[in-house]
Amino acid sequence: MSKSRILIGILLGIAAGLLYGWILHPVELVDTTPDTLQESYRMDYVVMVADAYSLDQDLEQAVIRLAALGPHPPDEQVIAAINYGIEHDLSQVDLESLNALAVQLRSLPSSIEVQSP
Amino acid sequence: MNRRELISLLLGLILGAAAGVMYSWVINPLSYNETTPASLRQVYREEYFLLTALSYAKTGELPRAQERLATFAEMDISSELGRLAQLSLSEDQPVAEARALAQLAAALSGFSAPVPTAVTATPTSQPTERAALTPLPSSTTAPNATRTPTATPGAPFVLLSSDTICRPDLMEPLLMVYVEDAFGDPVPGVEVRVLWDSGQDHFYTGLKPELGPGYGDFAMTPGVVYQVELVDGEYPVSSLETGVCTDDLDQPYAGSIELIFQQPSP
Numbered sequence: 001m002s003k004s005r006i007l008i009g010i011l012l013g014i015a016a017g018l019l020y021g022w023i024l025h026p027v028e029l030v031d032t033t034p035d036t037l038q039e040s041y042r043m044d045y046v047v048m049v050a051d052a053y054s055l056d057q058d059l060e061q062a063v064i065r066l067a068a069l070g071p072h073p074p075d076e077q078v079i080a081a082i083n084y085g086i087e088h089d090l091s092q093v094d095l096e097s098l099n100a101l102a103v104q105l106r107s108l109p110s111s112i113e114v115q116s117p
Numbered sequence: 118m119n120r121r122e123l124i125s126l127l128l129g130l131i132l133g134a135a136a137g138v139m140y141s142w143v144i145n146p147l148s149y150n151e152t153t154p155a156s157l158r159q160v161y162r163e164e165y166f167l168l169t170a171l172s173y174a175k176t177g178e179l180p181r182a183q184e185r186l187a188t189f190a191e192m193d194i195s196s197e198l199g200r201l202a203q204l205s206l207s208e209d210q211p212v213a214e215a216r217a218l219a220q221l222a223a224a225l226s227g228f229s230a231p232v233p234t235a236v237t238a239t240p241t242s243q244p245t246e247r248a249a250l251t252p253l254p255s256s257t258t259a260p261n262a263t264r265t266p267t268a269t270p271g272a273p274f275v276l277l278s279s280d281t282i283c284r285p286d287l288m289e290p291l292l293m294v295y296v297e298d299a300f301g302d303p304v305p306g307v308e309v310r311v312l313w314d315s316g317q318d319h320f321y322t323g324l325k326p327e328l329g330p331g332y333g334d335f336a337m338t339p340g341v342v343y344q345v346e347l348v349d350g351e352y353p354v355s356s357l358e359t360g361v362c363t364d365d366l367d368q369p370y371a372g373s374i375e376l377i378f379q380q381p382s383p
Contacts, residue, residue: 005122009129016130017137027146031158034165036150044185048168051175055213065168068161093176 035070039084042069046081047090050097059104075105155188163201167214170198174217179224186225195326198222202324216306219323223305223330273351274307274378281360282373290359290371292335292343296322299380303331307378308348313341339371347378 021027029036034045046066053062066074082098084090154165166186173182186194202218205211274296282293296307305323322333337343339359346353360372 003125005125006129006132009126009131010133010136011129013130013133013135014137014140015133017134017139018141019137020134021138021141021146027142029152029156032152032156032161033158034161036152037157038151038153041152041154045165045168048172048185051172052168055171055175055217056211065164068164097175 034068037069040088043081043084043088045069046077047085047094047098050078050081050094050101053101053104054097059108062101063105063108075102075108078102078105153188154185166194166198166201167205167218170217170221171214173221173224174213182221183225195222195226198225199324199326202321206320206324212308215321215324216308219321219326219330220306222326223303223323226326226330273349274347274380275351276354277377277379278375279354279357279377280375281362282375283360283362284373285362285364285370287373290337290339291373292337292345292357293373293375294322294333294335294345295329295375295377296331296333296347297377297379299382301379303329304380305330307331307333309333309335310346310348311335312344312346312353337371337374345376350378 034042037045046069049062049065052065053059063074066077069077072080078098078101082095082102085095085098154162157165169182169185172185173179198218199222202215202222205215205218277297282291292311294309296304296309298304303322305321305326307322308319309322310319311317318335320333320335323330325332325334328334337359341358343357344353344355345357354376357374357376360374361369362372363369
């Protein structure tokens with residue numbers, strides 16, 4: 001009888017623990033990197049990089065900034081942002097900025113390697 | 118339920134809760150790729166602020182900048198942007214970055230910052246290869262007007278007034294510069310050069326948004342003669358020295374100099 005009580009207690013406890021750990025008091029992440037951002041923030045990050053590039057025309061700086069979003073090639077990241085933008089009705093101005101950056105990134109040698117900041 | 122059963126249930130609860138918390142915090146915490154900018158490491162956070170400012174400098178869309186910074190609700194964003202602008206200047210980063218940060222800081226402070234001006238204006242490359250690269254929507258015949266930064270309209274700034282300011286609460290005498298447009302509105306992001314016999318320096322208005330978006334200052338050394346000029350100004354202001362002030366005990370101290378520049382009415 002007491003074994004079944006223990007089992008019931010464990011099951012209830014697990015449920016309570018999961019409720020507490022996932023919902024009531026989930027892990028708070030700090031000191032994260034841009035590659036862990038939610039997709040919408042990551043895509044917006046690429047838009048901002050494209051905006052910055054349209055101002056300074058510094059392609060190397062743009063590549064460095066995109067490297068913070070993960071190991072994917074920078075041009076693929078921008079293309080992904082364009083596709084995301086089309087799906088989510090991003091403005092034409094943003095798409096133009098992304099497109100201009102993508103065009104320039106495509107002209108880079110594929111072997112370029114950049115360390116994130 | 119007897120005492121023995123109750124203890125068993127409680128024991129089970131404790132063990133289960135420990136297992137549940139262990140699983141949800143350590144073994145399988147909430148996804149690590151669903152974070153917000155607020156959790157970014159400091160260096161990436163500063164980069165995020167800079168990108169937000171540069172994007173604002175390009176588009177002039179303040180609501181969008183505010184939306185991007187919304188996750189930092191607990192921070193004094195304007196002050197942080199001002200600090201980053203000063204840091205950018207001290208590290209000789211591109212001028213456009215400091216200016217963009219200052220402009221956004223001023224705009225977020227509630228001041229009516231003017232449309233971003235053209236120091237950083239660079240013609241955007243034409244998307245000549247678009248067809249080969251991107252699946253842009255077909256309705257591209259009438260693209261939205263892209264904000265092309267243009268020079269601030271109007272004549273160069275001229276000196277409106279120059280006064281000695283006696284403020285014993287200041288730790289050191291300051292060269293206090295206020296820049297206004299033709300309508301009397303403060304103008305952030307204006308570069309101010311300061312020259313003296315043995316050197317020169319520069320700063321920008323708007324780096325201390327708490328003092329106004331058109332304000333900038335420079336610490337003066339008593340006995341040194343300065344010349345001040347706005348990059349967008351007409352004439353330099355020469356022969357500037359700390360003023361002579363006296364405190365409540367009739368003790369002299371070096372006073373600050375206040376310069377107000379304004380654009381003439383068109």
